[in-house]
Amino acid sequence: MLRLTxxxxxxxxxxxxxxxxxxxxxxxxxxxxxxxxxxxxxxxTAVRTGAWTIAGILNTHAHADHFGGNQTLVQKTGARVxxxxxxxxxxxxxxxxxxxxxxxxxxxxxxxxxxxxxxxSPVDGLLNPGEQVPTELAGWQVDLWDLAGHSHGMLGYxxxxxxxxxxxxxxxxxxxxxxxxxxxDVQRSLEAVDKLANLCSLEIEYVVPGHGQVYRVPDELAPxxxxxxxxxNKTCDLVLHFLQEPRGNEExxxxxxEQFGVTPRDLGSYYLYRTTIAAYLGYLxxxxxxxxxxxxxxxxxxxx
Numbered sequence: 056m057l058r059l060t061x062x063x064x065x066x067x068x069x070x071x072x073x074x075x076x077x078x079x080x081x082x083x084x085x086x087x088x089x090x091x092x093x094x095x096x097x098x099x100t101a102v103r104t105g106a107w108t109i110a111g112i113l114n115t116h117a118h119a120d121h122f123g124g125n126q127t128l129v130q131k132t133g134a135r136v137x138x139x140x141x142x143x144x145x146x147x148x149x150x151x152x153x154x155x156x157x158x159x160x161x162x163x164x165x166x167x168x169x170x171x172x173x174x175x176s177p178v179d180g181l182l183n184p185g186e187q188v189p190t191e192l193a194g195w196q197v198d199l200w201d202l203a204g205h206s207h208g209m210l211g212y213x214x215x216x217x218x219x220x221x222x223x224x225x226x227x228x229x230x231x232x233x234x235x236x237x238x239x240d241v242q243r244s245l246e247a248v249d250k251l252a253n254l255c256s257l258e259i260e261y262v263v264p265g266h267g268q269v270y271r272v273p274d275e276l277a278p279x280x281x282x283x284x285x286x287x288n289k290t291c292d293l294v295l296h297f298l299q300e301p302r303g304n305e306e307x308x309x310x311x312x313e314q315f316g317v318t319p320r321d322l323g324s325y326y327l328y329r330t331t332i333a334a335y336l337g338y339l340x341x342x343x344x345x346x347x348x349x350x351x352x353x354x355x356x357x358x359x
Contacts, residue, residue: 056074056101056105057269059217059261059263059269060215060216060217061215062075062076062077062078062214062215063075063076063214063215063217064076064105065263065269066097066098066101068089068094068097069089069090069120069266070087070089070090070094070120070121070265070266071087071219071263071264071265071266071267071269072085072086072087072088072089072094072098073085073086073087073113073212073217073219073263074086074101074102074105074107075195075197075212075214076107077110077194077195078194078196079194081106081107081108082107082108082109082110083102083107083108083109083110084109084110084111084112084113084192084195084197085098085102085109085111085112085113085128085134086113086114086115086212086219087112087113087114087115087121087122087219087221087265088112088114088121088122088123088124088125088127088128089120089121089123089124090119090120090123090124090169090170090173091123091124091169091173091174092123092124092126092127092174093124094123094124095123095124095125095126095127095128095131096124096127096131098124098128099127099128099131099132108132109128109132109134110134110135111134111135111136111137111191111192112125112128112129112134112135112136112137113137113138113182113197113210113212113219114136114137114138114142114146114176114210115202115209115210115211115212115219115220115221115222115265116138116139116142116205116206116208116209116210116221116222117138117142117143117144117145117146117149117151117152117206117208118152118206118222119149119152119169119170119171119172119173120170121221121222121265122138122146122173122176123169123173123174125146125173125174125176125177126174126175126176129176129177135179135180135191136176136177136178136179136180137178137179137180137181137182137189137192138178138181138182138208138210139181139182139183139208139209139210140181140183140208141203141206141207141208142206142207142208142209142210143178143181146175146176146177146178147175147176147177147178148175149172149173149174149175149176150162150167150172152171152172152173153166153167153171153172153323155330156171156323156326156327156329156330157326163322165321165322165323166322166323166326168323170323171323180192182199182210183199184199184200184201184210185201195214196214196215197212197213197214198212198213198214199211199212200212200213200218200220200250201247202220202221202223202247202250203240203243203247204223204238204239204240204241204242204243204244204245204246204247205221205222205223205236205237205238205239205244205247206222206239207239207240209221209222209223209247211223213259216258216259216260216261217259217260217261217262217263218251218254218259218261218262218263219263220247220251220262220263220264220265221264221265222237222264222265222266223244223247223248223250223251223264224247224248224251224264224279224280224283225264225266225267225279225283226264226266226267226268226270226279226282227278227279227282228267229266229267230282230283230286233317234312234315234316234317235286235290235311235312235315235317235328235331235332236283236286236331237327237330237331238287238331238334239330239331239334240334240338241287241291241334241335241337241338242338242341244287245284245287248280248283248284248287251276251280252273252277252280254272254273254276255272255273259272260272262276267279290311290335291335291338291339293310293311293314294307294311294332294335294336294339294345295339295344295345295358297310297311298345298356298357298358299357299358300357301348301350301355301356301357302355302356302357303353303354303355303356304329304332304333304336304354304356307332307336307356308328308329308332311328311332312328336356343359344358344359345357345358345359346358346359
């Protein structure tokens with residue numbers, strides 16, 4: 056593990072996992088647990104090497120790659136699990152993730168894989184910004200951040216100048232890989248990026264995203280936030296350009312995938328892009344920049 060401060064560590068990986076030590080004991084909290092039981096076992100081994108005991112799991116959000124190791128750690132350590140109230144339902148009932156990707160319908164088997172549907176996790180306490188944390192967490196001095204946008208109830212956690220921000224942004228390397236980063240709310244994603252861009256006055260020194268490297272505030276972080284915001288703005292501009300004449304949903308999806316040079320590899324990745332593009336269309340509709348009509352049983356979008 057990488058030591059960031061006297062009591063904050065990082066277990067880097069495909070999904071970054073935080074470890075927060077208790078000031079007065081050998082207990083610790085972990086931030087997210089990775090994709091599956093092997094991720095949970097790896098985290099358990101790393102923490103035991105430091106002679107610590109996991110007291111709790113702070114989940115940033117309920118996507119399978121961030122809480123797939125929860126059950127393993129709960130079985131091995133008895134750790135309590137915490138999440139926002141919105142995300143808690145998906146942790147307890149993981150089939151919600153492939154279900155909402157499938158427009159609310161029961162998901163076919165190809166969507167019910169470990170990348171989109173983790174093992175169910177218990178939830179022992181709810182954490183929501185602006186509300187008092189459960190009594191057992193009060194001594195840890197962890198601050199909660201509302202960073203929704205990538206998911207509807209995503210939380211960030213900060214302690215001792217380190218902010219674990221989940222998937223509030225993707226760094227430039229990860230961004231280029233995905234082309235159109237997954238989100239469910241464009242407006243709140245922009246608001247989350249704005250919060251991260253104003254950390255200097257809040258005594259945050261390091262930002263740890265869910266994927267990628269650790270960044271110092273502000274010099275190392277700023278270019279990646281700018282690139283992420285620019286990608287959102289560019290996607291909006293492309294949609295508006297394409298909708299100078301009426302287009303159907305599938306036409307919009309095809310156009311954006313071509314513009315960013317990405318090819319969905321399977322049903323799951325296609326549905327991830329489809330959901331994201333639906334978020335953009337909904338955002339532009341709310342902003343009164345696009346309208347829709349149903350013609351001949353086909354939903355068409357066009358600029359106002």
